[in-house]
Amino acid sequence: MKVKVLSGDHAVAHAVKLCKVDVIPTYPITPQTLIIEKISDFIFDGEFDATFMHADSEHSAMSMAVGASATGVRTFTATASQGLALMHEMLYVAPQTRLPIVMANVNRSLGAGSGIWAEYNDSMPERESGWMQVYVEDCQEAMDAIIQAYRVAEDHRVMLPMMVCLDAFVLSHTVEKVLVPEQSEVDAFLPRFRPMNYLDTSNPKFINIAVSPAHSMEMRYQMDHLMRGVAPFIDEVDEEFSKMFGRRYGGVIEEYRMEDADYALMTLGTATSTARVAVDELRAEGRKVGLIKLRFMRPFPHERLRRALEHVKAFGVFDRSISMNGFGPVFTEARNSLYGTGVPVTDHIAGIGGRDLTVQMFKEMFQRIEDSVKGGGRDCYWHGLRGEQI
Amino acid sequence: MSKQLTIRTMPQEDMLTSGHGACGGCGLSTAVNNVLRVLGPDTIVYAPASCFLVFSAQYPISALKVPFIYSAFENTGAVISGISAGLRRQGKASYVVGFAGDGGTFDIGLQALSGAAERNDDVLYVCVDNEAYMNTGTQRSGSTPFGAWTTTTPVGKVIQGKRQHKKDLMSVIAAQEVPYAATLSIAHPGDFLRKVEKAKGKRGFRFLHIMTPCTSGWKTEPSATYELARLAVETGMWTLYEIEDGAKRITYRPKEMVPVENYLKMQGRFKHMSKEDIETLQKWICKKWKMHYEPDMVSPVPRSEEEELSMVEEDNEGI
Numbered sequence: 001m002k003v004k005v006l007s008g009d010h011a012v013a014h015a016v017k018l019c020k021v022d023v024i025p026t027y028p029i030t031p032q033t034l035i036i037e038k039i040s041d042f043i044f045d046g047e048f049d050a051t052f053m054h055a056d057s058e059h060s061a062m063s064m065a066v067g068a069s070a071t072g073v074r075t076f077t078a079t080a081s082q083g084l085a086l087m088h089e090m091l092y093v094a095p096q097t098r099l100p101i102v103m104a105n106v107n108r109s110l111g112a113g114s115g116i117w118a119e120y121n122d123s124m125p126e127r128e129s130g131w132m133q134v135y136v137e138d139c140q141e142a143m144d145a146i147i148q149a150y151r152v153a154e155d156h157r158v159m160l161p162m163m164v165c166l167d168a169f170v171l172s173h174t175v176e177k178v179l180v181p182e183q184s185e186v187d188a189f190l191p192r193f194r195p196m197n198y199l200d201t202s203n204p205k206f207i208n209i210a211v212s213p214a215h216s217m218e219m220r221y222q223m224d225h226l227m228r229g230v231a232p233f234i235d236e237v238d239e240e241f242s243k244m245f246g247r248r249y250g251g252v253i254e255e256y257r258m259e260d261a262d263y264a265l266m267t268l269g270t271a272t273s274t275a276r277v278a279v280d281e282l283r284a285e286g287r288k289v290g291l292i293k294l295r296f297m298r299p300f301p302h303e304r305l306r307r308a309l310e311h312v313k314a315f316g317v318f319d320r321s322i323s324m325n326g327f328g329p330v331f332t333e334a335r336n337s338l339y340g341t342g343v344p345v346t347d348h349i350a351g352i353g354g355r356d357l358t359v360q361m362f363k364e365m366f367q368r369i370e371d372s373v374k375g376g377g378r379d380c381y382w383h384g385l386r387g388e389q390i
Numbered sequence: 391m392s393k394q395l396t397i398r399t400m401p402q403e404d405m406l407t408s409g410h411g412a413c414g415g416c417g418l419s420t421a422v423n424n425v426l427r428v429l430g431p432d433t434i435v436y437a438p439a440s441c442f443l444v445f446s447a448q449y450p451i452s453a454l455k456v457p458f459i460y461s462a463f464e465n466t467g468a469v470i471s472g473i474s475a476g477l478r479r480q481g482k483a484s485y486v487v488g489f490a491g492d493g494g495t496f497d498i499g500l501q502a503l504s505g506a507a508e509r510n511d512d513v514l515y516v517c518v519d520n521e522a523y524m525n526t527g528t529q530r531s532g533s534t535p536f537g538a539w540t541t542t543t544p545v546g547k548v549i550q551g552k553r554q555h556k557k558d559l560m561s562v563i564a565a566q567e568v569p570y571a572a573t574l575s576i577a578h579p580g581d582f583l584r585k586v587e588k589a590k591g592k593r594g595f596r597f598l599h600i601m602t603p604c605t606s607g608w609k610t611e612p613s614a615t616y617e618l619a620r621l622a623v624e625t626g627m628w629t630l631y632e633i634e635d636g637a638k639r640i641t642y643r644p645k646e647m648v649p650v651e652n653y654l655k656m657q658g659r660f661k662h663m664s665k666e667d668i669e670t671l672q673k674w675i676c677k678k679w680k681m682h683y684e685p686d687m688v689s690p691v692p693r694s695e696e697e698e699l700s701m702v703e704e705d706n707e708g709i
Contacts, residue, residue, distance in 0.1 A: 022479045053472070060502050067468070067471065068473065069476070093461040201434060201457060206454075206459075210448045212448065
């Protein structure tokens with residue numbers, strides 16, 4: 001194991017190299033560019049034996065990834081924001097063709113009123129596509145999540161693509177101490193990719209052809225059934241990862257100071273680190289608060305979440321994106337998980353467009369959560385708005 | 391490759407089997423079948439959304455004997471590049487071919503096509519050109535010729551048919567300096583087979599542009615398909631040539647130009663055309679004819695409209 005100082009993007013690039021990825025179609029977009037630049041450095045310097053492809057757009061990059069993966073090779077690409085949106089059509093092809101492509105998405109705001117800073121409004125709409133989605137908290141987790149992603153995605157019980165999501169700039173361009181595993185350790189953890197169905201002239205098969213209503217509904221049902229059952233594999237891989245590398249992330253969710261918590265908040269991405277400080281400070285004041293780190297948006301950890309929240313009096317969800325109808329997408333999912341339990345759930349939207357998240361802001365969220373047991377409040381709050389909240 | 395292929399000596403094994411769902415007289419199915427016969431069983435096929443996809447591959451049956459994949463409309467150039475990269479990575483030498491229609495090539499797929507050409511990826515891109523979006527019911531494409539009826543260039547009270555000429559796609563491809571690009575006609579099988587074989591023997595990006603008459607979209611009799619393909623060449627609506635490492639070579643030159651009217655009158659899509667519109671199309675063909683068959687006569691400086699017209703008249707006198 002080596003200790004290096006790496007940005008989140010460079011940690012991803014190192015992980016891709018360690019995973020011995022075969023084909024890497026690429027297209028540049030801020031703030032993902034550092035990933036493909038670093039990978040191109042590795043390949044052009046002869047340090048990494050992989051096929052680097054210069055795509056003409058993100059749509060083409062994902063199309064190339066689909067083509068390459070369909071021949072049975074390990075495939076990686078990276079994108080962000082507008083690029084992910086341009087890929088939208090092809091995103092649906094990868095899972096329904098059962099291609100275990102891994103892609104890094106550096107979360108960034110999308111569309112008009114656009115910026116290049118952290119927000120999840122790019123990847124959240126893609127939760128319907130059939131991709132698994134993991135949101136990472138720091139540079140170490142960015143690296144480890146890529147290694148875990150291939151292990152989960154290529155498992156014959158899964159065979160689905162995975163999106164590793166990291167916050168723009170807060171993570172992509174910020175350097176941290178990262179423990180880089182030895183190649184032999186990664187090799188021992190991640191076996192060679194054994195494809196199931198692939199394009200091979202010695203055994204001709206049809207991959208993704210036109211399907212009539214007589215069969216397509218069953219195919220969708222099977223996909224849904226598959227995604228519902230993936231969470232235990234993720235937990236299992238995280239457990240094995242911890243044995244090999246000494247680090248664990250809790251699988252689909254991680255619980256922090258939840259043992260006797262009365263009030264809990266769920267966060268994802270880099271916000272989790274800030275929220276941890278808020279929890280520690282509130283605990284020091286004697287407040288019984290806890291934190292749940294949501295790692296996977298797909299598969300969404302409905303069961304684990306219900307279990308983790310069995311004893312809480314109130315629960316809040318942090319959202320760094322908005323569904324333009326009053327709620328954020330994470331809240332909508334989480335409230336589904338808790339339906340019927342009677343636990344009050346509030347939505348806490350903050351950090352939109354890269355707006356700074358402060359410890360104070362998370363303390364305010366906990367205050368709202370505590371207040372929610374009394375009833376009468378709203379179920380959605382925006383934190384950190386300039387001027388008075390409406 | 392010892393002897394040049396002819397229809398007698400060509401491989402007879404079909405990779406596109408009978409029983410597929412193409413219309414009777416479909417030029418596209420003939421083109422695909424003959425390309426695949428020459429490429430043989432060690433071939434992987436990609437098709438975008440198209441007639442070809444629909445008539446050859448509907449779950450759970452298929453008419454293709456070789457591996458096949460589909461994903462979307464605009465990405466033939468990109469997907470075949472990815473397939474090729476994956477195969478080469480594993481040391482496999484299978485041919486990778488994408489069959490895309492004119493809409494998927496001239497219009498929505500132009501960017502991915504251009505990307506693959508610029509990277510010189512080791513693929514064969516075949517454009518099966520029936521001059522409209524036939525799979526969606528005959529809408530105008532960048533390939534539709536001037537004057538043609540389509541469902542989006544209808545014969546209206548004010549405007550009749552398409553008002554623009556067909557995009558010169560081969561010039562776009564040629565400008566990218568690819569190892570091999572050629573135009574083919576199903577009515578010239580010897581020329582057809584020789585070009586497919588040549589493309590098969592090369593590495594890097596290869597492009598075949600095949601005219602494929604369409605009975606439903608052109609409103610023609612199924613039995614007329616070959617005659618139409620032949621007349622397209624004789625009238626100058628289609629030119630047979632190849633560009634190999636930058637050198638252009640005409641592979642068939644009609645003895646004399648047949649008036650385009652002979653070609654138009656066989657097709658329902660042109661039956662409304664006015665005398666003026668036919669003249670406009672004829673002039674365009676004459677210009678194209680000169681460009682292809684008499685390149686030395688092409689002036690390096692732009693001519694005035696007057697000069698241009700007088701040259702066209704001279705051409706017409708020779709018919």
